Amino acid sequence: MTMKLNLITKGRVAVLLSALVLIAASPALATHIETFGATADCAGFTVDASVIFRAYPIVVPEAFVAYNVVLSQGGVPLQTRTGQVTIVPAFPTVSLAGLWDGDLCGDYTVDGTVVLTTPAYPQDNGDVRNTRTFSVAFNCDCPVQDACHFTPGYWKNHPENWPMTSFSLGGVAYNQAQLIAIIRRPVRGDATVILAHHLIAAMLNVANGASDDIQDAIDDGNALLAMYPLGSNPADPARSQALAIKNLLAAYNEMGCPDGCDKALPLDGDDATSSWGDLKAIYR
Structure with a gap:
């Protein structure tokens, strides 16, 4: 009876030891990533993780965290960030970060892989x-x-492209038909009229997306124009002031399209109002 009891006891101990070995070798007790989080935006990416180190049967002295992060647009890889850091039980957290090259524009996807590797021990089958x-x-x-800059002649001939159809000049509200009539109005030496021509064009250009x-x-x-209403034909110094402002507006309106601009609108042969034409009109 005693011998049988000893055999049973030894058998139970053997089973218990086997269970302990299985527990010790289970993934839950191996060194592993416990918490994990990742973000990515137009500037770059971040990865934060915490690691639980193996405590039995041998304490793991260090582990390695390698990462591979790929920035893609439309399924096409554009930039890749890779690296590896070492962590130890005393500092079991890791923060990874990387910045993208250049300015991003549009829709993107960031795909990342983070691998925690611990050194091989006799009880492990490799790393x-x-x-x-x-x-x-x-x-x-x-x-x-920036959109293109257009002259008074363009806006006069293309009312269908106006970004707004009513606004004020000198505090007086006008609708589109009235504004077109102002652009068509002969200057006859009146500086307020030629100023109004280019003022209308400049306001339309800004509203259309040109630089402000x-x-x-x-x-x-x-x-x-609030002080000297349209058609008042002021003498100097107001006349000279009006013409100086007109010159600034005309230079802006005649800048055309920025390099690479894809916002150009179609031009007709008589759309352009030249500065020389403006000058002659003032003295008619």
């Missing part, structure tokens, strides 16, 4: 690896491209 993956999609705003660095001249032109 132990623990892998996490992530995928993040995001959009980056594209720079607003002419806004100060637009404000000055409207202020002058």
Whole structure:
């Protein structure tokens, strides 16, 4: 009876030891990534992870975290970031980050793989690896491209392309038909009329998406027309002031299209109003 009991006891111990070996070798007790998070945006990417180190039967002194991150657009890989860092039980967290080259514009996807590797020990069959993956999609705003600059002649001939059909000049509200009539109005030496021609064109150009660095001249032109209404034909110094503002507006309106601009509108042969034509009109 005693011998049988000893055999049973030894058998139970053997089973218990086998269970302990299985537990020790299970993934839950191997060194592994415990928490994991990743982000990506127009500037770059970040990865944060914490690692649980093996404590039995041998304490793992260090582990290696390697990463491979790919930035793609439309399924086409554009940029890749790779690297590896070493972590130890005393500092079991890791933060990875990378920046993209250049400015991004449009829709992108970032796909990443992070691999935790611990050195091989006799009880392991080669290096132990623990892998996490992530995928993040995001959009980056594209720079607003300046539209083309058009002359009074263009806007006179293409009312269908006006970005706005009513606005004020010198504090007086006009509809599109009235504004076109002003552009068609003969100058007859009146500086307020030629100023109004280019003021209308400049305001339409800005509203259409052209650069707004002419806004100060637009404000000055409207202020002058508020003091000297359209058709008032002021003498100097107001006349010279009106012509100086007109010159700024005309230079802006005649800039044409920026390099690479895809916002050009069709031109007809008589769309352009030349500065020389303006000059002759003033003295008619």
